[in-house]
Amino acid sequence: MNENRVLFSSVFGPYGVRDEWGEELGMQMELLNNQVTRQQGVHSPRQSYLSFALYLLAENISVQSTVLDFPRWDDFTGELEHGYTHVAISFIVPNVLKVKRMAEHIRLHYPGVKIILGGYGTIIPDLEKIVPHDECCRGEGVRWFRKYFGDDQNAPIVHPVLKNPVYNYIYGMPSKSRGSAIFPGVGCENGCRFCITSHMFKKEHIPLLAGGREVFEVCQRAERKLGARNFMVLDENFLRHDKRARELLDEMTKSIRPYTFVTFSSAENIRRVGADFLVRLGISRIWVGVESKRNLHDKTKGIDLKELFKELRSKGIIVLASTILFHDHHDKDTIREEIDWVIDLDTDLVQFMNYHPWPTTPLYEDLDKEHRLKKVHYRHQHGAAELNFVHPNFQKPADHENYLRHAFRHNYERSGPSIVNMAKTALTGYLQAVKDYEERQAQGSSWNAELLRYEKNAMPVADPYMLERIKVMKNEAMRYFPSLLPALVFGPNARSRMKTLSVMRLYSKAMGRLKGTDILKSLVLTASAFVEFGRILISRVKGHEGIIRQPEVNRVEYPGDRSLKENPLPQGSFLLNAKCRVN
Ligand code: B12
Ligand code: SF4
The missing domain is CATH 3.20.20.70 (Aldolase class I)
Structure with missing residues (x-):
């Protein structure tokens, strides 16, 4: 019987909050608000994503496992009480102190448990001096894990649905x-x-x-x-x-x-x-x-x-x-x-x-040869603050943070809220797709899948797939519509408000009389924007750049795929990366 049990975990939260183990700026568990629509305040769409690697790995090994994504410290320590033989942690460089805390806790309370590290954080050259661990995977993880547990490395990979x-x-x-x-x-x-x-x-x-x-x-x-x-x-x-x-x-x-x-x-x-x-x-x-x-x-x-x-x-x-x-x-x-x-x-x-x-x-290697790498702690290496190398023209760390902030702000002031641009592109694209479709039908053009272009035929060819795609494009364009009213109300300047108004006009021209539900959605979203705006002001008064949202803990159990054990272990045709074993 296979008695191994793996706990797959991401690093513990809260994220984007400065404490002993992590940073605020640049470290939110969000893409858009953290590094794309930063400085756009109330207009910034807020989204977070699962730690995908954990689910992929758990789905593709013979061993029973649990994924614990976005745990708080107590969730993590509580989960360890369920009895695991291995704890596998996925992390990136700036989260190294979080993994350190997790690994030290395991070593202290569960000395028999094997600690496996993976993800981009494993590129840290002196990782073994910072985080106690037994194994670390620097590269593709599914084949690595299968090799580790003696599973069939070449079995097809099951993609999780997330x-x-x-x-x-x-x-x-x-x-x-x-x-x-x-x-x-x-x-x-x-x-x-x-x-x-x-x-x-x-x-x-x-x-x-x-x-x-x-x-x-x-x-x-x-x-x-x-x-x-x-x-x-x-x-x-x-x-x-x-x-x-x-x-x-x-x-x-x-x-x-x-x-x-x-x-x-x-x-x-x-x-x-x-x-x-x-x-x-x-x-x-x-x-x-x-x-x-x-x-x-x-x-x-x-x-x-x-x-x-x-x-x-x-x-x-x-x-x-x-x-x-x-x-x-x-x-x-x-x-x-x-x-x-x-x-x-x-x-x-x-x-x-x-x-x-x-x-x-x-x-990195070139800068190392030039002796230009700086000793910036890994926790600060997230790309939104002090540079970790000596720049010929910018030596002050404050400049590194300020120019970046200024860039986001400048973009916002010149281009307005990104959501308005997205609405305009979605709508223009839908209208263009309709026009192009009609022209192709009139000319008798059809798609040449080999050459990846439309070509003229003697006769018009029906294109039911494209008709369905056009419906999807229309729905997508309409999804943006309710955002235009709050974008107008909270626009950063007259130029942005003019732009939003012109996109609103485009919508009413293209879509005809708008449905009552669309107008209602706009009003509700504007009311919500007022509340959000208030929340942002409060968080700024408290010294933050904006509201920091946290994803909730996600726990999933996996039975392990026993069929991976049925084949004898072949030497994988895939290149596995070198392991770094410590202690
Ligand atoms: C999705 C993503 C995010 C999501 C995070 C979602 C989450 N819940 O973790 C969001 C948008 C929130 C995010 C934020 C940040 N991210 Co990010 N992100 C990515 C991105 C685009 C995809 C990662 C992914 O899921 N890939 C798909 C999975 C299947 O692949 P994978 O993660 O590589 O996993 C494979 C292997 O690495 C390995 N593996 C991974 N984990 C483990 C664990 C074990 C135990 C084992 C054995 C193997 C293993 O096996 C997997 C299968 O082969 C990558 C870039 C990229 N294209 O990879 C950047 C990337 C990981 N992010 C990065 C950074 C720096 C950040 C931020 C600091 C923002 C920033 N400045 O870019 C913040 C930090 C947030 C935080 N508090 O931790 C860097 C990491 C650099 C580094 N060396 O550490 C990357 C590489 C981008 C880059 N090019 O700079 N990010
Ligand atoms: S190697 Fe170049 S093209 Fe490829 S992902 Fe990186 S930046 Fe993009």
Whole structure:
């Protein structure tokens, strides 16, 4: 009988609160409010996501396990009383003191329990001196765990069906989570100099799902189980492997199931597959690393980013441009030019992040050789505060924090609330899709799945899949409508209010007379925005940048997949990363 029992845990909360073990700034368990719509106050959408790796790992081993996500300290220590042989903790670098506390507690009270560490935090070079542990996995975890427990490493991976986001607030109003998340693979082959998600996996893309058909099957399961029809795709460069994306589109087209996806892609890959393909595929939001005006990376070289983003937005694809501050070439003038440059790219959302040499990346190694790495405690290494290297033109730590804050503020004042941009893009895209569809029908054009473009035929060809997609686009556009009234009322300046008014006019022109329920939703959301605004003011008086929300603890038990034990252990064809064993 297999008597092992694993507890999979994330680090303990609260998150984004400064205490002995963690930081406030930059450390909220949220994406948008923390690093994209920061400084947008009441307009910032609030979402949190599960710690996906935990569920994936628990689902794919032969051993019985429990996932404990977002525990408070007492939840974690209470859970340990249930008796586990192994505790596996997933963490990132700035949470190292939280893992330290957890591991020391286990060593003190449960000395026989094995501690296994995994996730991006394992790149810390002197980890063994900080956190007591028995094993650590630096890389892909499913095959690592299967090897550890003597399971069949090559058995297909079962993708968990997970609710996403775990919470969702807009203008203070909670709404039901309508989506799910998919992680088709980890790592990226591009190996950009600074990129930890590429170097963590040794510049490889390691698939977790074999292809587009498997992605589609996960979507279908999520739809059956959760009613989900939109998906956050966590794959560093989803479009690079376009065979997978083509297969996914084929499957959706055959069964007329127009799911929508939010994903990451480099500009070069977007250019290669083209905007029409993305629209058919249902990419509703895309995250593109633009990094710098100087186009220092191959993925953006020779691409007119402004033109590319204009085209994507005209077709309804919400664009998030992500950029880095404090490149070596930045000084007081060029850093401001950089900020203006990215705002001028005119995307819906912008992420600003301070340049950060993570251990294992070529950037880190080069700076180490140049003796430019600074001793900044790991708890502060989250990309929103002091740089951990000596910058030629910015030495004061306060500058590192202030320029970043200023960048978010400046973007907000110039472009207004991002939610208005998103509404405009969604609506324009829907209208364009209708127009394009009608034109194609009139001209007799149809989709060539091989060449990824529309081509003229002798006769018009019905396109029922695209008709369904257009309905989805319309619903998506209407979802944004209620946000426009609070965006108008709380707009930061006259320019932003004019912009919101013009988007409101566009809606009434395009959608005709709006339904009473839509107007009612707008009014309710505006009332909620007043309450949220008050809450933000109170939290500012208390010295915080805004309200810090916390995800609730999530506990799931897994029976373990005994079939993984049935096959004798083959030497995995997948490269497993070196283990670091301590004590
Ligand atoms: C989703 C996400 C978040 C979510 C977190 C959700 C959550 N509940 O944890 C949100 C948006 C809230 C978030 C916030 C932050 N994040 Co974040 N986030 C990601 C993102 C985009 C995806 C992670 C993911 O789930 N991938 C899918 C899973 C399946 O893959 P995986 O996590 O890599 O897991 C695999 C292996 O790593 C391994 N593994 C993982 N855990 C474990 C555990 C064990 C025991 C074992 C054996 C193996 C193992 O096995 C898994 C399967 O192969 C990554 C970037 C990326 N593309 O990976 C950044 C990333 C992890 N985040 C990062 C950072 C820095 C942050 C923030 C500080 C904000 C910021 N400045 O970027 C905050 C901190 C929040 C906090 N309080 O902890 C960095 C971490 C860098 C580092 N070296 O530590 C990353 C890599 C982004 C980056 N490029 O800088 N983030
Ligand atoms: S393309 Fe993106 S994910 Fe890939 S290495 Fe470069 S920055 Fe990293």
